[in-house]
Amino acid sequence: MLGRLMKYEIRATERIFLPLYGLILAFALVNRLLRAFNPEANDWGNLPVNLSAFLNGVTMTVYVLLVVALFVVTFVVTIQRFQKNLLGDEGYLMFTLPVKAHAHIDCRMIVTLMWTVLSLIVSALSIFILSVDESNMRTFSEWCLSMRREFAEHGASSWLILFECVVLLAVSILAGTLQLYAAIAVGNRSARHRQLAACGAYIGFGIVEQIITFGGFNALNGISPDSWLRAWLGGVARSLPNAALLEIALGLFILYCALFGLAFYALTNYLLSRKLNLE
Amino acid sequence: MDSILECRNLTKYFPGCLALNAVNLSVPKGKIVGLLGPNGSGKTTLIKLINGLLTPDGGELTVRGNKPGVETKKIVSYLPERTYLSDWMDVRTAIDFFGDFYEDFNKAKAYDMLQRLHINPNSRLKTLSKGTKEKVQLILVMSREAQLYVLDEPIGGVDPAARDYILDTILSNYSENASLLLSTHLITDVEKILDEVIFINRGSVVLTSSVDEIREREGKSVDAMFREVFKC
Numbered sequence: 407m408l409g410r411l412m413k414y415e416i417r418a419t420e421r422i423f424l425p426l427y428g429l430i431l432a433f434a435l436v437n438r439l440l441r442a443f444n445p446e447a448n449d450w451g452n453l454p455v456n457l458s459a460f461l462n463g464v465t466m467t468v469y470v471l472l473v474v475a476l477f478v479v480t481f482v483v484t485i486q487r488f489q490k491n492l493l494g495d496e497g498y499l500m501f502t503l504p505v506k507a508h509a510h511i512d513c514r515m516i517v518t519l520m521w522t523v524l525s526l527i528v529s530a531l532s533i534f535i536l537s538v539d540e541s542n543m544r545t546f547s548e549w550c551l552s553m554r555r556e557f558a559e560h561g562a563s564s565w566l567i568l569f570e571c572v573v574l575l576a577v578s579i580l581a582g583t584l585q586l587y588a589a590i591a592v593g594n595r596s597a598r599h600r601q602l603a604a605c606g607a608y609i610g611f612g613i614v615e616q617i618i619t620f621g622g623f624n625a626l627n628g629i630s631p632d633s634w635l636r637a638w639l640g641g642v643a644r645s646l647p648n649a650a651l652l653e654i655a656l657g658l659f660i661l662y663c664a665l666f667g668l669a670f671y672a673l674t675n676y677l678l679s680r681k682l683n684l685e
Numbered sequence: 686m687d688s689i690l691e692c693r694n695l696t697k698y699f700p701g702c703l704a705l706n707a708v709n710l711s712v713p714k715g716k717i718v719g720l721l722g723p724n725g726s727g728k729t730t731l732i733k734l735i736n737g738l739l740t741p742d743g744g745e746l747t748v749r750g751n752k753p754g755v756e757t758k759k760i761v762s763y764l765p766e767r768t769y770l771s772d773w774m775d776v777r778t779a780i781d782f783f784g785d786f787y788e789d790f791n792k793a794k795a796y797d798m799l800q801r802l803h804i805n806p807n808s809r810l811k812t813l814s815k816g817t818k819e820k821v822q823l824i825l826v827m828s829r830e831a832q833l834y835v836l837d838e839p840i841g842g843v844d845p846a847a848r849d850y851i852l853d854t855i856l857s858n859y860s861e862n863a864s865l866l867l868s869t870h871l872i873t874d875v876e877k878i879l880d881e882v883i884f885i886n887r888g889s890v891v892l893t894s895s896v897d898e899i900r901e902r903e904g905k906s907v908d909a910m911f912r913e914v915f916k917c
Contacts, residue, residue: 410785418773491771498769502736503786504758597700684738 407505411513416520418491419483423521426476427528433469434532437462473532476525484518488587493594497684507679511587511671518583519576563649570656577660581667585611588670591677615666687714689749689833689864690735696743697730697888704730706888707744712833712864717878719907720868722885723915728868729766731885732837735866736763748833759788762831766838768818772811776804776821783825795828798854816843823851827858834865840874848874872908882907884914 444458492500492510500510557564589611593604629636643651690712697705705727712718720728733739734746737753748757770779776799783790799806802820810818819842826834839855840848848871856878859865869875882899884892891914899910 407786413785414782417778418771421773495767495769496771498738498763498765498767501738502758502761502763504755505786506755681740682738683740684733 407503408509408512411505411509412517415487415513415517419487419517419521422479422483423524426472426479427524430469430472430476430528430532431535433465433472434535437465437469438535438538440465469532469536473529476529480518480522480525483521484514484583485586485590487514487518488590492678493590493684501682501684507682508675510678511584511674515580515583515587519579522579523576560649563653566653567649567656570653570660574656574660574663577663577667581663581670584667584670584674587674588677591674595677595681595683611670619662688712689714690866691747692731692744693746694744695731695734695741695746697727697734697739698742704888705734705741708885708888708890710883710890710893712866713881714832714864715862716880717865717867719872719875719879719882720866720885721870721872721882721907721911722868723870726885727888728885729837730888732763732765732835732866732868735835736761760832762787762789762826762829762834764822764826764834764836764839766841768815768822770810770818770822772809775807775809776813777806779810779821779825780806780828783828787829789830791828791830794858795824798824798828798858816847819843820851823854827855830860830863832863834859834863834867836865836867838869839867840869840871845874852878872911876907879907884911886915 440458440462490496492514501507585608589608590604592607593600593602596603646654688711690710692708692710695705695708696703708727708731720731722728730739734741735748735753737758746753748761751757774782780792780795783795784792796806799821802824804813804817804821804824810821813821823836823839826836834855836855840851843851852875855865855867867875867879876896879896881893881895883890892910896907899905899907903910905913
Protein backbone atom coordinates (compact mmCIF):
# COMPACT_ATOMS: atom_id res chain seq x y z
CA MET A 407 0.00 0.00 0.00
CA LEU A 408 2.95 2.35 0.68
CA GLY A 409 3.95 2.06 -2.99
CA ARG A 410 0.44 3.02 -4.11
CA LEU A 411 0.31 5.97 -1.71
CA MET A 412 3.69 7.14 -3.02
CA LYS A 413 2.53 6.81 -6.62
CA TYR A 414 -0.28 9.31 -6.04
CA GLU A 415 1.86 11.55 -3.82
CA ILE A 416 4.47 11.82 -6.58
CA ARG A 417 1.77 12.50 -9.18
CA ALA A 418 0.29 15.24 -6.99
CA THR A 419 3.66 16.97 -6.49
CA GLU A 420 5.49 16.37 -9.78
CA ARG A 421 3.30 18.99 -11.47
CA ILE A 422 4.96 21.59 -9.25
CA PHE A 423 8.58 20.40 -9.24
CA LEU A 424 9.24 19.16 -12.77
CA PRO A 425 8.37 22.47 -14.52
CA LEU A 426 10.53 24.35 -11.97
CA TYR A 427 13.46 22.00 -12.62
CA GLY A 428 13.01 22.48 -16.36
CA LEU A 429 12.93 26.28 -16.02
CA ILE A 430 16.03 26.41 -13.80
CA LEU A 431 18.07 24.26 -16.17
CA ALA A 432 16.77 26.20 -19.20
CA PHE A 433 17.65 29.62 -17.74
CA ALA A 434 21.10 28.37 -16.67
CA LEU A 435 21.67 27.09 -20.21
CA VAL A 436 20.40 30.28 -21.91
CA ASN A 437 22.59 32.40 -19.66
CA ARG A 438 25.61 30.24 -20.38
CA LEU A 439 24.97 30.28 -24.15
CA LEU A 440 24.56 34.07 -24.16
CA ARG A 441 27.97 34.42 -22.58
CA ALA A 442 29.52 31.73 -24.81
CA PHE A 443 28.41 33.31 -28.08
CA ASN A 444 28.91 36.89 -27.00
CA PRO A 445 31.77 37.46 -24.57
CA GLU A 446 30.72 41.12 -24.37
CA ALA A 447 27.59 39.96 -22.56
CA ASN A 448 29.51 40.34 -19.32
CA ASP A 449 30.62 43.84 -20.21
CA TRP A 450 28.58 46.22 -18.08
CA GLY A 451 31.40 48.76 -17.90
CA ASN A 452 30.50 50.77 -20.98
CA LEU A 453 27.25 52.62 -21.29
CA PRO A 454 24.89 52.25 -23.05
CA VAL A 455 24.68 48.60 -21.95
CA ASN A 456 24.43 46.31 -24.97
CA LEU A 457 21.49 43.95 -25.52
CA SER A 458 23.49 40.80 -24.69
CA ALA A 459 24.59 42.22 -21.37
CA PHE A 460 20.99 43.20 -20.64
CA LEU A 461 19.67 39.71 -21.54
CA ASN A 462 22.45 38.13 -19.54
CA GLY A 463 21.46 40.18 -16.50
CA VAL A 464 17.79 39.32 -16.90
CA THR A 465 18.34 35.58 -17.34
CA MET A 466 20.72 35.51 -14.38
CA THR A 467 18.23 37.34 -12.14
CA VAL A 468 15.39 35.03 -13.18
CA TYR A 469 17.67 32.01 -12.62
CA VAL A 470 18.55 33.13 -9.06
CA LEU A 471 14.90 33.85 -8.28
CA LEU A 472 13.91 30.40 -9.59
CA VAL A 473 16.49 28.65 -7.41
CA VAL A 474 15.27 30.58 -4.36
CA ALA A 475 11.67 29.76 -5.36
CA LEU A 476 12.56 26.07 -5.68
CA PHE A 477 13.67 25.82 -2.06
CA VAL A 478 10.78 27.94 -0.79
CA VAL A 479 8.37 25.74 -2.80
CA THR A 480 9.97 22.54 -1.44
CA PHE A 481 9.36 23.83 2.09
CA VAL A 482 5.82 25.05 1.40
CA VAL A 483 4.80 21.85 -0.42
CA THR A 484 6.10 19.75 2.50
CA ILE A 485 3.82 21.64 4.88
CA GLN A 486 0.89 21.91 2.49
CA ARG A 487 0.80 18.21 1.54
CA PHE A 488 0.60 17.26 5.21
CA GLN A 489 -1.74 20.03 6.31
CA LYS A 490 -4.14 20.02 3.36
CA ASN A 491 -3.99 16.45 2.10
CA LEU A 492 -4.08 14.77 5.51
CA LEU A 493 -5.63 17.20 7.97
CA GLY A 494 -7.83 19.22 5.60
CA ASP A 495 -10.86 18.15 3.55
CA GLU A 496 -8.79 15.65 1.54
CA GLY A 497 -8.00 13.90 4.84
CA TYR A 498 -11.60 12.60 4.78
CA LEU A 499 -10.54 10.38 1.90
CA MET A 500 -6.95 9.67 2.98
CA PHE A 501 -7.95 8.55 6.49
CA THR A 502 -10.76 6.32 5.22
CA LEU A 503 -8.37 4.35 3.01
CA PRO A 504 -7.61 0.94 4.49
CA VAL A 505 -4.02 1.83 5.45
CA LYS A 506 -2.35 2.45 8.80
CA ALA A 507 -1.66 6.05 9.82
CA HIS A 508 2.11 5.50 9.70
CA ALA A 509 1.90 4.66 5.98
CA HIS A 510 0.73 8.26 5.34
CA ILE A 511 3.72 9.63 7.27
CA ASP A 512 6.17 7.21 5.56
CA CYS A 513 4.84 8.12 2.13
CA ARG A 514 5.06 11.87 2.60
CA MET A 515 8.48 11.91 4.24
CA ILE A 516 10.00 9.65 1.57
CA VAL A 517 8.55 11.75 -1.27
CA THR A 518 9.74 14.97 0.46
CA LEU A 519 13.23 13.47 0.78
CA MET A 520 13.14 12.54 -2.90
CA TRP A 521 12.17 16.07 -4.05
CA THR A 522 14.65 17.76 -1.69
CA VAL A 523 17.52 15.61 -2.95
CA LEU A 524 16.43 16.14 -6.57
CA SER A 525 16.22 19.91 -5.93
CA LEU A 526 19.80 19.85 -4.61
CA ILE A 527 20.97 17.83 -7.63
CA VAL A 528 19.20 20.15 -10.11
CA SER A 529 20.66 23.23 -8.38
CA ALA A 530 24.18 21.74 -8.47
CA LEU A 531 23.72 20.78 -12.12
CA SER A 532 22.52 24.28 -13.00
CA ILE A 533 25.56 25.84 -11.27
CA PHE A 534 27.75 23.46 -13.27
CA ILE A 535 26.04 24.54 -16.52
CA LEU A 536 26.43 28.22 -15.60
CA SER A 537 30.08 28.01 -14.74
CA VAL A 538 31.33 25.51 -17.30
CA ASP A 539 34.25 26.87 -19.33
CA GLU A 540 37.77 25.76 -20.17
CA SER A 541 39.51 26.97 -17.02
CA ASN A 542 36.72 25.84 -14.68
CA MET A 543 36.67 22.43 -16.35
CA ARG A 544 40.42 22.18 -15.83
CA THR A 545 40.05 23.07 -12.14
CA PHE A 546 37.15 20.62 -11.85
CA SER A 547 39.08 17.73 -13.44
CA GLU A 548 42.08 18.51 -11.22
CA TRP A 549 39.79 18.42 -8.20
CA CYS A 550 38.35 15.09 -9.38
CA LEU A 551 41.85 13.68 -9.79
CA SER A 552 42.91 14.82 -6.34
CA MET A 553 39.74 13.29 -4.87
CA ARG A 554 40.55 10.04 -6.64
CA ARG A 555 44.04 10.08 -5.15
CA GLU A 556 42.60 10.77 -1.69
CA PHE A 557 40.15 7.88 -2.05
CA ALA A 558 42.92 5.55 -3.29
CA GLU A 559 45.17 6.58 -0.42
CA HIS A 560 42.64 6.21 2.39
CA GLY A 561 40.72 3.26 0.88
CA ALA A 562 37.64 2.03 2.71
CA SER A 563 37.78 4.82 5.29
CA SER A 564 37.12 7.56 2.71
CA TRP A 565 34.21 5.58 1.25
CA LEU A 566 32.77 5.16 4.73
CA ILE A 567 33.04 8.91 5.37
CA LEU A 568 31.36 9.66 2.04
CA PHE A 569 28.60 7.15 2.85
CA GLU A 570 28.15 8.68 6.32
CA CYS A 571 27.86 12.16 4.78
CA VAL A 572 25.12 10.94 2.41
CA VAL A 573 23.27 9.19 5.27
CA LEU A 574 23.63 12.28 7.46
CA LEU A 575 22.14 14.47 4.72
CA ALA A 576 19.19 12.07 4.27
CA VAL A 577 18.59 11.63 8.00
CA SER A 578 18.75 15.37 8.71
CA ILE A 579 16.27 16.12 5.87
CA LEU A 580 13.92 13.42 7.22
CA ALA A 581 14.27 14.64 10.83
CA GLY A 582 13.56 18.23 9.73
CA THR A 583 10.49 17.08 7.77
CA LEU A 584 9.24 15.02 10.72
CA GLN A 585 9.66 18.02 13.02
CA LEU A 586 7.33 19.96 10.70
CA TYR A 587 4.81 17.08 10.63
CA ALA A 588 4.85 16.74 14.42
CA ALA A 589 4.32 20.50 14.85
CA ILE A 590 1.37 20.49 12.39
CA ALA A 591 -0.15 17.43 14.11
CA VAL A 592 0.19 19.11 17.53
CA GLY A 593 -1.27 22.35 16.12
CA ASN A 594 -4.23 20.37 14.80
CA ARG A 595 -5.15 19.43 18.39
CA SER A 596 -5.91 23.05 19.10
CA ALA A 597 -9.56 24.04 18.75
CA ARG A 598 -8.72 27.44 17.23
CA HIS A 599 -5.69 29.07 15.59
CA ARG A 600 -4.29 25.74 14.44
CA GLN A 601 -1.57 27.26 12.29
CA LEU A 602 -0.44 29.54 15.10
CA ALA A 603 -0.38 26.55 17.46
CA ALA A 604 1.68 24.60 14.90
CA CYS A 605 4.21 27.47 14.70
CA GLY A 606 4.37 27.53 18.50
CA ALA A 607 4.89 23.76 18.62
CA TYR A 608 7.68 24.01 16.01
CA ILE A 609 9.49 26.67 18.03
CA GLY A 610 8.89 24.64 21.21
CA PHE A 611 10.45 21.55 19.62
CA GLY A 612 13.47 23.66 18.62
CA ILE A 613 13.89 24.88 22.19
CA VAL A 614 13.62 21.34 23.60
CA GLU A 615 16.18 20.17 21.04
CA GLN A 616 18.59 22.95 22.11
CA ILE A 617 18.09 22.18 25.81
CA ILE A 618 18.82 18.47 25.28
CA THR A 619 21.87 19.23 23.11
CA PHE A 620 23.36 21.74 25.55
CA GLY A 621 22.45 19.49 28.46
CA GLY A 622 24.38 16.67 26.80
CA PHE A 623 27.44 18.84 26.15
CA ASN A 624 27.36 20.21 29.69
CA ALA A 625 27.16 16.68 31.08
CA LEU A 626 30.23 15.72 29.01
CA ASN A 627 32.09 18.83 30.17
CA GLY A 628 31.07 18.15 33.72
CA ILE A 629 32.98 14.86 33.84
CA SER A 630 35.76 15.33 36.35
CA PRO A 631 39.27 15.58 34.78
CA ASP A 632 40.45 12.81 37.13
CA SER A 633 37.65 10.38 36.34
CA TRP A 634 38.33 7.07 34.60
CA LEU A 635 35.78 7.94 31.89
CA ARG A 636 37.63 11.07 30.77
CA ALA A 637 40.97 9.21 30.91
CA TRP A 638 39.51 6.39 28.85
CA LEU A 639 37.92 8.75 26.30
CA GLY A 640 41.22 10.68 26.01
CA GLY A 641 43.14 7.45 25.54
CA VAL A 642 40.75 6.27 22.81
CA ALA A 643 40.94 9.66 21.03
CA ARG A 644 44.76 9.65 21.07
CA SER A 645 45.04 6.07 19.86
CA LEU A 646 42.74 6.52 16.86
CA PRO A 647 43.74 8.09 13.52
CA ASN A 648 42.00 11.33 12.49
CA ALA A 649 39.87 9.56 9.87
CA ALA A 650 38.48 7.17 12.48
CA LEU A 651 37.61 10.10 14.76
CA LEU A 652 35.75 11.75 11.87
CA GLU A 653 33.91 8.48 11.18
CA ILE A 654 32.85 8.25 14.83
CA ALA A 655 31.83 11.93 14.95
CA LEU A 656 29.71 11.57 11.80
CA GLY A 657 28.18 8.36 13.17
CA LEU A 658 27.23 10.13 16.40
CA PHE A 659 25.79 13.02 14.46
CA ILE A 660 23.64 10.61 12.40
CA LEU A 661 22.47 8.95 15.61
CA TYR A 662 21.67 12.36 17.14
CA CYS A 663 19.52 13.40 14.14
CA ALA A 664 17.92 9.94 13.91
CA LEU A 665 16.89 10.00 17.58
CA PHE A 666 15.11 13.34 17.21
CA GLY A 667 13.57 12.12 13.93
CA LEU A 668 12.27 8.98 15.65
CA ALA A 669 10.78 11.02 18.51
CA PHE A 670 8.94 13.30 16.04
CA TYR A 671 7.79 10.26 14.03
CA ALA A 672 6.44 8.52 17.14
CA LEU A 673 4.61 11.67 18.27
CA THR A 674 3.05 12.29 14.81
CA ASN A 675 2.03 8.64 14.48
CA TYR A 676 0.46 8.66 17.96
CA LEU A 677 -1.53 11.82 17.22
CA LEU A 678 -2.73 10.59 13.81
CA SER A 679 -3.61 7.06 14.88
CA ARG A 680 -4.92 7.57 18.44
CA LYS A 681 -5.99 11.19 18.67
CA LEU A 682 -7.20 12.06 15.19
CA ASN A 683 -9.89 14.74 15.18
CA LEU A 684 -10.59 16.08 11.71
CA GLU A 685 -12.67 19.21 11.98
CA MET B 686 -31.07 -9.57 14.58
CA ASP B 687 -27.49 -9.45 13.30
CA SER B 688 -26.05 -5.97 13.34
CA ILE B 689 -23.20 -4.46 11.36
CA LEU B 690 -22.72 -1.38 13.54
CA GLU B 691 -22.92 -1.17 17.32
CA CYS B 692 -22.45 1.86 19.58
CA ARG B 693 -22.38 1.51 23.34
CA ASN B 694 -22.35 4.63 25.52
CA LEU B 695 -20.52 6.44 22.75
CA THR B 696 -19.49 9.88 23.95
CA LYS B 697 -17.73 12.72 22.20
CA TYR B 698 -16.83 16.15 23.54
CA PHE B 699 -15.77 19.23 21.67
CA PRO B 700 -14.46 22.26 23.52
CA GLY B 701 -17.49 23.74 25.27
CA CYS B 702 -19.98 21.19 23.95
CA LEU B 703 -21.07 17.61 24.41
CA ALA B 704 -21.52 16.42 20.82
CA LEU B 705 -22.60 12.84 21.61
CA ASN B 706 -23.95 11.86 25.00
CA ALA B 707 -23.67 8.11 25.76
CA VAL B 708 -25.23 7.02 22.48
CA ASN B 709 -26.44 3.42 22.21
CA LEU B 710 -27.58 2.16 18.84
CA SER B 711 -27.21 -0.65 16.38
CA VAL B 712 -27.62 -0.81 12.62
CA PRO B 713 -28.95 -4.17 11.41
CA LYS B 714 -27.55 -5.99 8.39
CA GLY B 715 -29.36 -5.50 5.10
CA LYS B 716 -31.37 -2.45 6.13
CA ILE B 717 -31.52 1.16 5.01
CA VAL B 718 -31.41 3.29 8.13
CA GLY B 719 -32.06 7.02 8.24
CA LEU B 720 -30.05 9.00 10.77
CA LEU B 721 -32.35 11.94 11.19
CA GLY B 722 -31.99 15.06 13.23
CA PRO B 723 -31.88 18.84 13.00
CA ASN B 724 -28.68 20.73 12.21
CA GLY B 725 -26.06 20.36 14.93
CA SER B 726 -27.71 17.29 16.47
CA GLY B 727 -24.57 15.11 16.22
CA LYS B 728 -25.24 13.20 12.96
CA THR B 729 -21.93 14.11 11.30
CA THR B 730 -20.00 13.55 14.54
CA LEU B 731 -21.41 10.02 14.79
CA ILE B 732 -20.60 9.34 11.14
CA LYS B 733 -17.04 10.63 11.53
CA LEU B 734 -16.58 8.38 14.56
CA ILE B 735 -17.77 5.38 12.50
CA ASN B 736 -15.11 6.21 9.91
CA GLY B 737 -12.29 6.78 12.39
CA LEU B 738 -11.96 10.48 11.54
CA LEU B 739 -12.67 11.38 15.17
CA THR B 740 -11.57 9.60 18.32
CA PRO B 741 -14.30 8.88 20.91
CA ASP B 742 -13.93 10.26 24.43
CA GLY B 743 -15.93 7.43 25.96
CA GLY B 744 -17.85 4.27 25.14
CA GLU B 745 -17.31 1.92 22.26
CA LEU B 746 -18.09 1.73 18.56
CA THR B 747 -17.67 -1.43 16.49
CA VAL B 748 -18.25 -2.28 12.85
CA ARG B 749 -18.73 -6.04 12.49
CA GLY B 750 -17.04 -6.46 15.85
CA ASN B 751 -13.99 -4.33 15.03
CA LYS B 752 -13.12 -0.86 16.29
CA PRO B 753 -12.61 1.66 13.45
CA GLY B 754 -9.32 0.79 11.73
CA VAL B 755 -7.92 -0.83 8.61
CA GLU B 756 -10.34 -3.80 8.80
CA THR B 757 -13.45 -1.63 9.10
CA LYS B 758 -12.30 0.77 6.38
CA LYS B 759 -12.15 -2.17 3.97
CA ILE B 760 -15.89 -2.77 4.37
CA VAL B 761 -17.30 0.71 4.99
CA SER B 762 -17.95 3.02 2.04
CA TYR B 763 -18.23 6.62 3.21
CA LEU B 764 -19.59 9.70 1.51
CA PRO B 765 -18.78 12.83 3.53
CA GLU B 766 -20.74 16.05 3.38
CA ARG B 767 -17.79 17.84 1.77
CA THR B 768 -15.59 17.51 -1.30
CA TYR B 769 -12.67 15.24 -0.48
CA LEU B 770 -11.15 14.59 -3.89
CA SER B 771 -7.88 16.30 -4.86
CA ASP B 772 -8.27 19.02 -7.47
CA TRP B 773 -5.27 17.85 -9.51
CA MET B 774 -6.99 14.56 -10.39
CA ASP B 775 -9.22 13.95 -13.36
CA VAL B 776 -12.24 11.67 -12.94
CA ARG B 777 -10.36 8.70 -14.46
CA THR B 778 -7.49 9.12 -11.95
CA ALA B 779 -9.99 9.27 -9.09
CA ILE B 780 -11.46 5.96 -10.31
CA ASP B 781 -7.97 4.42 -10.55
CA PHE B 782 -7.26 5.72 -7.04
CA PHE B 783 -10.34 3.97 -5.61
CA GLY B 784 -9.50 0.83 -7.62
CA ASP B 785 -5.96 0.80 -6.22
CA PHE B 786 -7.01 1.08 -2.58
CA TYR B 787 -10.36 -0.68 -2.27
CA GLU B 788 -10.51 -4.35 -3.22
CA ASP B 789 -14.32 -4.16 -3.43
CA PHE B 790 -14.29 -1.32 -5.98
CA ASN B 791 -16.01 -2.12 -9.28
CA LYS B 792 -14.51 0.06 -12.04
CA ALA B 793 -16.96 -1.09 -14.72
CA LYS B 794 -19.86 -0.02 -12.54
CA ALA B 795 -18.25 3.39 -11.97
CA TYR B 796 -17.72 4.02 -15.71
CA ASP B 797 -21.27 2.87 -16.41
CA MET B 798 -22.70 5.33 -13.88
CA LEU B 799 -20.51 8.14 -15.25
CA GLN B 800 -21.84 7.49 -18.71
CA ARG B 801 -25.43 7.52 -17.51
CA LEU B 802 -24.86 10.83 -15.74
CA HIS B 803 -23.05 12.25 -18.82
CA ILE B 804 -19.81 12.94 -16.92
CA ASN B 805 -16.65 12.85 -19.03
CA PRO B 806 -14.01 10.65 -17.33
CA ASN B 807 -11.27 12.91 -18.71
CA SER B 808 -12.60 16.05 -16.99
CA ARG B 809 -10.33 17.61 -14.39
CA LEU B 810 -12.07 17.72 -11.01
CA LYS B 811 -11.00 21.35 -10.71
CA THR B 812 -13.18 22.28 -13.68
CA LEU B 813 -16.32 20.51 -12.45
CA SER B 814 -19.16 22.28 -10.68
CA LYS B 815 -19.77 21.51 -7.00
CA GLY B 816 -22.88 19.47 -7.88
CA THR B 817 -21.02 17.38 -10.48
CA LYS B 818 -18.17 16.76 -8.05
CA GLU B 819 -20.72 15.51 -5.52
CA LYS B 820 -22.13 13.17 -8.17
CA VAL B 821 -18.61 11.85 -8.94
CA GLN B 822 -18.06 11.21 -5.23
CA LEU B 823 -21.40 9.42 -4.97
CA ILE B 824 -20.50 7.26 -8.00
CA LEU B 825 -17.14 6.35 -6.43
CA VAL B 826 -18.73 5.49 -3.10
CA MET B 827 -21.60 3.49 -4.60
CA SER B 828 -19.27 1.59 -6.98
CA ARG B 829 -17.80 -0.22 -4.00
CA GLU B 830 -19.38 -3.51 -3.06
CA ALA B 831 -19.18 -2.60 0.61
CA GLN B 832 -20.95 -4.10 3.60
CA LEU B 833 -21.89 -0.77 5.12
CA TYR B 834 -22.49 2.45 3.20
CA VAL B 835 -22.42 5.61 5.30
CA LEU B 836 -23.76 8.60 3.42
CA ASP B 837 -23.67 12.00 5.11
CA GLU B 838 -26.24 14.34 3.57
CA PRO B 839 -26.02 12.78 0.08
CA ILE B 840 -28.82 14.97 -1.28
CA GLY B 841 -28.15 18.12 0.73
CA GLY B 842 -26.33 19.98 -2.00
CA VAL B 843 -28.35 19.06 -5.09
CA ASP B 844 -31.51 20.47 -6.59
CA PRO B 845 -34.82 18.67 -5.93
CA ALA B 846 -34.95 17.32 -9.49
CA ALA B 847 -31.64 15.55 -9.05
CA ARG B 848 -32.52 14.14 -5.62
CA ASP B 849 -34.74 11.34 -6.92
CA TYR B 850 -32.08 10.40 -9.45
CA ILE B 851 -29.44 10.20 -6.71
CA LEU B 852 -31.70 8.16 -4.44
CA ASP B 853 -32.39 5.80 -7.35
CA THR B 854 -28.63 5.53 -7.94
CA ILE B 855 -28.12 4.67 -4.28
CA LEU B 856 -30.94 2.11 -4.27
CA SER B 857 -29.95 0.39 -7.49
CA ASN B 858 -26.29 0.10 -6.55
CA TYR B 859 -26.26 -1.27 -3.09
CA SER B 860 -26.47 -4.99 -2.57
CA GLU B 861 -29.30 -6.48 -0.53
CA ASN B 862 -26.94 -7.90 2.08
CA ALA B 863 -25.33 -4.54 2.73
CA SER B 864 -26.57 -1.92 5.17
CA LEU B 865 -26.92 1.74 4.45
CA LEU B 866 -26.83 4.53 7.01
CA LEU B 867 -28.00 7.80 5.56
CA SER B 868 -28.04 11.10 7.38
CA THR B 869 -30.27 13.96 6.29
CA HIS B 870 -32.74 16.54 7.43
CA LEU B 871 -34.63 16.40 4.09
CA ILE B 872 -36.92 13.63 5.31
CA THR B 873 -39.75 13.74 2.76
CA ASP B 874 -37.23 13.02 -0.01
CA VAL B 875 -35.74 9.92 1.61
CA GLU B 876 -38.71 8.58 3.54
CA LYS B 877 -39.79 6.20 0.79
CA ILE B 878 -36.48 4.32 0.77
CA LEU B 879 -35.95 3.94 4.53
CA ASP B 880 -36.50 0.71 6.50
CA GLU B 881 -35.61 2.14 9.89
CA VAL B 882 -35.00 5.53 11.44
CA ILE B 883 -32.84 6.84 14.26
CA PHE B 884 -33.82 10.28 15.56
CA ILE B 885 -30.95 12.13 17.15
CA ASN B 886 -31.05 15.44 18.96
CA ARG B 887 -28.42 17.35 20.95
CA GLY B 888 -26.13 14.34 20.95
CA SER B 889 -28.69 11.82 22.21
CA VAL B 890 -30.76 9.19 20.43
CA VAL B 891 -34.41 10.12 21.04
CA LEU B 892 -36.11 7.44 18.95
CA THR B 893 -35.26 4.27 17.05
CA SER B 894 -38.01 2.59 15.13
CA SER B 895 -38.88 0.86 11.90
CA VAL B 896 -40.69 3.05 9.37
CA ASP B 897 -43.60 0.58 9.25
CA GLU B 898 -44.00 0.84 13.03
CA ILE B 899 -44.26 4.62 12.86
CA ARG B 900 -46.84 4.39 10.11
CA GLU B 901 -48.89 1.60 11.70
CA ARG B 902 -48.66 2.44 15.38
CA GLU B 903 -48.58 6.23 15.22
CA GLY B 904 -50.51 6.57 11.98
CA LYS B 905 -48.01 9.19 10.79
CA SER B 906 -45.39 9.64 8.17
CA VAL B 907 -41.74 9.83 9.28
CA ASP B 908 -41.75 13.49 8.29
CA ALA B 909 -44.78 14.23 10.51
CA MET B 910 -43.19 12.28 13.37
CA PHE B 911 -39.94 14.21 12.92
CA ARG B 912 -41.78 17.53 13.04
CA GLU B 913 -43.55 16.45 16.21
CA VAL B 914 -40.41 15.22 17.99
CA PHE B 915 -38.28 18.20 17.00
CA LYS B 916 -40.93 20.89 17.37
CA CYS B 917 -39.23 24.20 18.19
